[in-house]
Amino acid sequence: MVGLGYLDLRTWSAPETLQPEQIRDSSTDARGADWREQDLGEHDLRNANLCRCDLRGSNLSRCQLDGANLRLARFDRATRVPEGFDLCSSGAVGPGAKLNGAFLNNSDLREIDLRGAMLMGAYLSGADLSGALLDGVSLAGSDLRFTALRGAMCRKTRFGTSQLDMADLRGADLQGATLDSVDSIKGADFSGCFGLNDQLPALLNRATAELDHWNPLTRNTTRNSLESLRDI
Template sequence: MSASATALALRDWSAPELCKPTPDSTTTPVDARGADWRGLSVGALDLQNGNLCRADLRGTNLSEAKLEGCDLRLARYDSKTLFPEGFDVRSCGAVGPGAKLSGVFLNCTDLRGMDLRRASLMGAYLSGADLSGALLDGVRFTGSDLRHAVLRGALCRGSRFGGCQLDFADFRAADLTDAGLETAESLQGADFSGCIGLQPQIPALLSRPYKELDCWNPLTRSHTRDGLEVAR
C-alpha cells in the first residue's frame, strides 16, 4: 500500500464510539464499539458480523436489524430495548435484565443505575464496580467477587450473595429485603449503614468473626458492626 493511500485512510477514519446508525451506509461490517445509540431506531440496518461491544443500546429499537454474528459483549440494554424476534439477548454477552453473565469480568465497571433484574452473575468479577442505584432484584451473585464494589442505594431484593467476597463493599442505603447474605464468604469492612430490609438477617451477621465485624472501612469511615447494629 502506498504512503498516500495510508494517509487517505487515516483522514477518513473516525472513532467507533462516534458511529451513528445509518441504514444507507455501505461500510460493513459496522464498527460501533462504545457508541451511544440510546433511544434510536436503526431500522433494517445490516449489523451482521459487526461490533457493538460496550455500546449503549438502552431504549434502542433493533427489531428489524440483522444481528447475525454481531459482537454484543458488554453492550447495555434495558427493558425498552427491542431485538429481532427470536434473538437470544440474554446469552449474547450484553448487560441488562435477565442477562447470563456468570464468570464475566466487570472489575471497576460503571454500572450505575443499570437494570440487571434477574440476571445471573454467578462467579462474576465485580471488584470495584459501581452499582450505585442499580436494579438488582433477584440477581444471582453466588460466588462473585464484590470486594470494594459500590452498591449505594441499589435495589437488591431477593438477590443471592452466597459464597461472595464482600470485603469493603458499600451497601449504604441499599434495599436488602430477602437478600441472602448469611452465607457470604466474607464481609470484612463492608458498610451496611442505612440499609432497609436487613433486620431478619442481622443476628446471623452479627455472629460472624470479629475480624470481619470490627474491620475499619477507611472510605466510609465506619466498622461493619456499626452499620449492622444501627439497622437492627
Template structure:
C-alpha cells in the same frame, strides 16, 4: 507506503452513529444509541461492546457475529426475531452472565432483574441504583463493588466475597445473607430491610467486622450497629 492517518476525518468509536458503520470496519464500541430506530441496518460482525441500546429498535437489523459484550439493553429494547440477546454477553433483564468477567464495569442504574449472576466477577463494578430483585449472586466476587442505593430485595448472596463492598442506602429486604464468604470492610450504613438480619452479619469474625473501609471511612461493625 502506508497512508498517514488524517485525524480530522477520524471519529472515535463512542461517537459513531449507526449510519457511520459502513464497509468492513464497523466499530461503535461505547456509543450511545438509546431510543434509536435502526431500519434494516447491517450490523454483522460489528463491534458493539458497551453500546447503550436501551429503548433501541433493532428488530429489522442483522446482528450475526456482532460483539455485544457489556452492551446495555432493557425491557423496551427490540432485537431481531430469534436473536438470543440474553446469551450475547449484553447486560440487561434476564441476561445470562454467570461466570462473566465484569470487573470494574459501569452498570449504574441497570435493570438486572431475572439475570443470572452466579459466580460473576464484579470486583470494583459500579452497581449503584441497580435493580437486583431476586437475582442469584451466589459465589459472585463483589469485592470493592459499589451498590449504593441498589434494590436487592430477595437477592441471594451465599458464597459471595463482599470485602469492602459499599451497600450504603441499599434495600436488602429479604435478601439471602447466610453463607457469605467474607464481609471485611463492607459498609451497610443506611441500608433498609436489614434489621432482622443484622445478627447474621454480626456473626462474622471480628477480623472482618473491625476492618476499616478507607473509602467510606467506616468499619463494618459500626455500619451494622447503626442499624439496630
C-alpha cells in the same frame, strides 16, 4: 511498510460518538456509543463492534446482527432485536442476561436492570452497580469485592457464598436478601441499608477481623455501619 495500516487523525472519530445515521458498512465500530431509544432501521451490523453500546429502548429488530460483538452492551425490556436472535446469551447486560461466571470486573453497570439475570460466579470486583435492579438475582459464588452497590435494589437477592470485602452497600434495599452464608463482609459498608433487621444479630456475630476492618472510601468499619442500622 507494506501491509501496515496507519491511523489518520484528520478523519478519525471516537467510536463512542458514532450515530446510527453515520453507519456505512458491517465493519462498524461503535464501542461505548449511546444509541438509547433510537430506531436503527435496516442497518447491516454483522460483525460490528457494539461493545458497551447503550441499546436501552432501541429498535434493532430489522438489523442484521450475526457476529456482532455485544459484550457489555446495555439493553432493557424495551430493546427490540431480530426474531431468533438470543440477546440474553450475547454477552450484553440487561434483564434475563446469562452471565454466570462472566468477567465484569470494574464495569460501569449503574442503574442497569438485571432482574432475572444469571450472575452466579460472576466476577464483579470493582464494578459500579449503584442504583441497579438486582431483585431476586442469585449472586452465589460471585466476586463482589470493592463493588459499589449504593442505592441498589437487592430485594430477595441471594448473595450465597459471594465475597463482599470492601463492598459499598450504602442505602441499598436488602429486604428479603440472604446474607447468612456470604464468604466475607470484611470492610463492607451497610450504612443506610433497608431490610436487614432480622439478620443484624448474625452479621454482628461474624469474625472481628471482618467487622472491625476500616473502609478508607466510606471512612467506616463494617461493625459501625451495621450497628447504625439498629436505630432505623
